[in-house]
Structures are given as C-alpha cells and as structure tokens.
Amino acid sequence: MNHKENTIFITGGATGIGRALAHRWHDLGNTVIIAGRRREALEEAVAGRPGMKFYVLDVTNREEIAAVTAQLIAEHPDFNVLVNCAGVSGAEDVTIARDLSHGEKIVETNFLGPVRMIDALVDHLKGRPAAAIVVVSSGTGFVPYPAAPTYSASKAALHSYTLSLRALLRDAVQVIEIVPPQVATDLMAGLKDSPYSVPLEKFADDVMAQLIAHESEDEIIVDEVKPFRFAERDGTVRDLLTAMAEGS
Incomplete structure (x- = not known):
C-alpha cells in the first residue's frame, strides 16, 4: 500500500485504532474520510484537521452502507483505500443459556460489516490505481480469548475471509490484514x-x-501479537488458552 497520495475511507475511524491510524495517514498528506455511528465522536476526530471529512454510518445497517458508499464514490471518485476497522466486543459466559443479542451484534459488526463494505466498494476499487483493502482483525482470531468467544470467532472468520479475498484479488487490489494484540482502547x-x-x-x-x-x-x-499469530506453528495454542482461561 502506498503511504502517500491516497484517498482513504476508514470505518470505525472516530475512536481507538481507527482514529489513531486515520490521524497518522492524514499527517502523511493523504485525503482521509472516516465513518462511525456517533456524530459527536466523528466531529471530535476531525477537529483541527483541514480536509479530513466524515460520514455517519452503522456498518450493521445495509441501507446506510448503500447510501454512504454511493455518496463516497460520487464525492471522492479517486477513493482507492478501504480500511475496515469498525468493531465491537464484550465478555460472555457461554457455559449458560443467555441473551444472544449482543453476540449477534458482534458478528454482524465485526464480520458481516466488512463483508458488506467490501461488496459495496470492490467494483470501484478494482478500477483504481494503487487500490487496497485493509482489514483490522485481532490476535484473538488465531488464539481465542475464552472470556470473549464470539468476538474471537468473528475475527477468526474475518481472517479466513481475508485470505480468500487476497487470493481472488491478487492482480487487482492489494489486501492487507492488520493483526492487533491487546491494545489500550475502549x-x-x-x-x-x-x-x-x-x-x-x-x-x-x-x-x-x-x-x-x-x-x-x-x-x-507487531511484535506483541506474534505469540498469538504464530501459536499454531509454535505449538503453544493450548498453553495460551489455559493461561487466559485461568486469568479471566
């Protein structure tokens, strides 16, 4: 991915990892457009950053995705990088019957959200030079955190989907996966x-x-996530799972 001269659209760009990366890309001179559910957080994220724009978007809402992506292409026809960073998490006790609504929201946000965003924008991206699709997964997609099993499973699904996407788009769009460790966010x-x-x-x-x-x-x-990313290769999956289960 070129680090300059891009027009970058970032879901989940108002807070956390999405916001931090958006600011760094903007500092490099890229045109950056962020999206998120809360207008107040979006306004705060772009404040004092000339040219940085935002759209209000819930990636679980198909109608909003259709409307916002159409507006994005119309207003920024040179858009060439999609960054899927919107995500939600939460602890669950899967050993008892429970309300599944939050778990369903996690899957819809973390997995179906990027799938729908890519589907809405891939045809445009295939026609752009230096095009890239970036997904932000998680080290828990490789070794699940037992206290957040649905979140971990959604990131494992996203990793698998990304591998297929990369193979199929190999001659048209660069597909990049950022694998975070546990990061100090909300x-x-x-x-x-x-x-x-x-x-x-x-x-x-x-x-x-x-x-x-x-x-x-x-x-x-990054260095901190390597024990998770390479745990299967290193034969340490069971040890990491046991340590996390005992500490949760």
Missing part, C-alpha cells in the same frame, strides 16, 4: 488500565512504520 472494559495492553499510540506508530517500510506486505504483525 473496545472492552478494562483494556485501558490493563498492564498487558499495548499503548494505543505505540501500536499505531508500529503499524505505520511497517506500512511505510514494507509497502508490499499483506500482513502487519
């Missing part, structure tokens, strides 16, 4: 204060450093 209660969370600014800096240094890379793997 995604889940306690992450900001956990000593195991990577500071958000450090994570964003490390991601951008890799994107700039290795423009042809299709996976961005």
Whole structure:
C-alpha cells in the first residue's frame, strides 16, 4: 500500500485504532474520510484537521452502507483505500443459556460489516490505481480469548475471509490484514488500565512504520501479537488458552 497520495475511507475511524491510524495517514498528506455511528465522536476526530471529512454510518445497517458508499464514490471518485476497522466486543459466559443479542451484534459488526463494505466498494476499487483493502482483525482470531468467544470467532472468520479475498484479488487490489494484540482502547472494559495492553499510540506508530517500510506486505504483525499469530506453528495454542482461561 502506498503511504502517500491516497484517498482513504476508514470505518470505525472516530475512536481507538481507527482514529489513531486515520490521524497518522492524514499527517502523511493523504485525503482521509472516516465513518462511525456517533456524530459527536466523528466531529471530535476531525477537529483541527483541514480536509479530513466524515460520514455517519452503522456498518450493521445495509441501507446506510448503500447510501454512504454511493455518496463516497460520487464525492471522492479517486477513493482507492478501504480500511475496515469498525468493531465491537464484550465478555460472555457461554457455559449458560443467555441473551444472544449482543453476540449477534458482534458478528454482524465485526464480520458481516466488512463483508458488506467490501461488496459495496470492490467494483470501484478494482478500477483504481494503487487500490487496497485493509482489514483490522485481532490476535484473538488465531488464539481465542475464552472470556470473549464470539468476538474471537468473528475475527477468526474475518481472517479466513481475508485470505480468500487476497487470493481472488491478487492482480487487482492489494489486501492487507492488520493483526492487533491487546491494545489500550475502549473496545472492552478494562483494556485501558490493563498492564498487558499495548499503548494505543505505540501500536499505531508500529503499524505505520511497517506500512511505510514494507509497502508490499499483506500482513502487519507487531511484535506483541506474534505469540498469538504464530501459536499454531509454535505449538503453544493450548498453553495460551489455559493461561487466559485461568486469568479471566
């Protein structure tokens, strides 16, 4: 992915990882458009950043996706990079019968949201030079966090979908997966204060450093997530699962 001269559209760009990356791409001189559900958070994210724009969008709403993506292409015909960063999480106790509505929301946001966004924009992207689709998955897509099983499963599904997409678009659009470790954001209660969370600014800096240094890379793997990303290769999946289950 080129790190300059792009027009980048980022879902989940008002807060957390999406916002941190949006600001860094904007600092590099890219045209950046962010999207999210809350107008107030979007306005705060673009404040003081000339040329940075936003759309209000809930990626679980098919009608909003259709309307916003049509507006995006009409207003920014040179748009060439889609970044899927919108996500929700939450702890669950899957050992008892429970209300499944939040788990269903997680799947619809984290997996079906990117699928629908890609479907709405892939034809446009295939016609653009230096086009890229970026998905933000998670280390828990490789070794699940037992206390958040639906979130972990949604990220595993997203990783699998990304592999297929990359193979099919190999001659038309670069497909990049960013694999975060546990990052100090508001995604889940306690992450900001956990000593195991990577500071958000450090994570964003490390991601951008890799994107700039290795423009042809299709996976961005920071040091802190490597034990999860390569756990199956290293034979450590069971040990990591046991440690997380005992600590949750």
